[in-house]
Amino acid sequence: MPVSLPNSRIVYDALKKCGIGLVSALPETWLVHLIRMAEDDPEMILVRLAKEEEAVGISAGAHFAGTKSAMLMQNHGFLASINGIVSFGQLYRIPLLMVISYRGHFGERDPWQTQGGSATEPLLRALGISYAFLDDPSTVEKRIAAAQTLAASSLHPAAVLLTRDLMWEE
Amino acid sequence: MGVMMQRVDCLRSIHDRLEDCLVVTIMGAVAAELQSVGHRSNFFYLQHAMGLASSTGLGLALCLPEQRIVVFDGDGSILMNLGGFTTLARYHPKNLVHVIFDNESLLSVGGFPTATATGSDLAALARAAGIAKAQTVHTLEGFKTAFDEAMAGNELSCIVAKVDATGPKGYVTELSLLENRFQFRRHIQKITGK
Numbered sequence: 001m002p003v004s005l006p007n008s009r010i011v012y013d014a015l016k017k018c019g020i021g022l023v024s025a026l027p028e029t030w031l032v033h034l035i036r037m038a039e040d041d042p043e044m045i046l047v048r049l050a051k052e053e054e055a056v057g058i059s060a061g062a063h064f065a066g067t068k069s070a071m072l073m074q075n076h077g078f079l080a081s082i083n084g085i086v087s088f089g090q091l092y093r094i095p096l097l098m099v100i101s102y103r104g105h106f107g108e109r110d111p112w113q114t115q116g117g118s119a120t121e122p123l124l125r126a127l128g129i130s131y132a133f134l135d136d137p138s139t140v141e142k143r144i145a146a147a148q149t150l151a152a153s154s155l156h157p158a159a160v161l162l163t164r165d166l167m168w169e170e
Numbered sequence: 171m172g173v174m175m176q177r178v179d180c181l182r183s184i185h186d187r188l189e190d191c192l193v194v195t196i197m198g199a200v201a202a203e204l205q206s207v208g209h210r211s212n213f214f215y216l217q218h219a220m221g222l223a224s225s226t227g228l229g230l231a232l233c234l235p236e237q238r239i240v241v242f243d244g245d246g247s248i249l250m251n252l253g254g255f256t257t258l259a260r261y262h263p264k265n266l267v268h269v270i271f272d273n274e275s276l277l278s279v280g281g282f283p284t285a286t287a288t289g290s291d292l293a294a295l296a297r298a299a300g301i302a303k304a305q306t307v308h309t310l311e312g313f314k315t316a317f318d319e320a321m322a323g324n325e326l327s328c329i330v331a332k333v334d335a336t337g338p339k340g341y342v343t344e345l346s347l348l349e350n351r352f353q354f355r356r357h358i359q360k361i362t363g364k
Binding site: 021022045047048049050051053054055056057058059060061062063064065066067069083084087088091092093 | 192194214216217218219221222223224225226227228229230231232233234251253254256257260261347348351354355358359362364
């Protein structure tokens with residue numbers, strides 16, 4: 001499977017470095033290594049979900065408990081979580097660090113991913129959620145830390161988009 | 171069947187047991203009635219995002235295994251997140267008690283019947299998801315007994331309380347959403363140091 005293991009490691013290490021103690025996830029191809037890393041890490045609480053919107057509640061609970069968390073999801077999972085993001089994350093000022101795999105964008109071969117790909121950025125903008133691309137291994141750590149800092153200081157969701165350039169090797 | 175159990179009586183009957191817990195409720199009648207019985211800084215009312223009260227309870231329970239977490243859910247809310255039963259069952263937090271008030275309706279929007287009105291059985295769904303300790307209660311005595319057992323036990327438990335489809339006159343309370351949210355976080359910070 002040509003999902004980049006070294007770059008997944010860089011992303012995971014960056015999450016650890018900013019103090020993430022809980023990750024919730026619903027498996028998708030680009031996230032497989034990240035989920036396994038969380039599973040193998042005795043310090044990390046991993047919550048495997050049935051549907052991504054649950055992650056908003058779990059991250060809110062973690063925030064109330066004083067634990068920093070990250071939500072690993074595909075962009076279609078972001079689409080499936082929007083009510084939770086708006087009527088819990090935003091309504092209650094919960095810092096949510098969303099790590100979203102940006103499927104359906106340039107280079108996508110799976111036709112079923114393409115519509116969600118074109119909707120992702122317009123929806124993030126419509127919701128006023130700041131986002132940055134993770135496209136270069138050398139800037140991943142800095143951008144994840146910056147997103148976490150903004151989420152915590154603004155008490156608001158912030159997103160990083162995992163791109164094909166970073167996650168896919170072929 | 172005789173007179174149905176009232177939700178507010180259930181809440182009143184166990185209110186003193188909630189002092190040392192972290193409590194998460196859904197919106198609507200449950201939130202308004204618990205506040206009318208008596209608000210505490212360890213109560214958080216999720217006044218929207220239907221379905222996510224149980225997920226919030228799970229996040230709290232996993233991050234604070236030494237604390238007792240109580241979730242007051244409703245049939246309309248849990249029906250929006252039935253997958254959440256499977257996630258709860260998967261992680262099986264021993265410190266979580268999941269109470270679902272089932273009035274078989276979406277009361278605050280006019281009492282439209284939910285699927286539990288036509289036979290969908292929430293306790294059976296919970297058991298099928300893997301939450302072995304799930305039961306339905308119909309009387310106040312039954313509710314109190316089930317709640318006390320769940321609190322004394324060391325196992326994830328789900329109590330479906332069949333209650334009358336009546337509620338308070340209004341749902342908006344004096345307590346602002348953000349005030350409640352920050353108070354709840356401060357309370358946890360104070361008791362856990364986290």
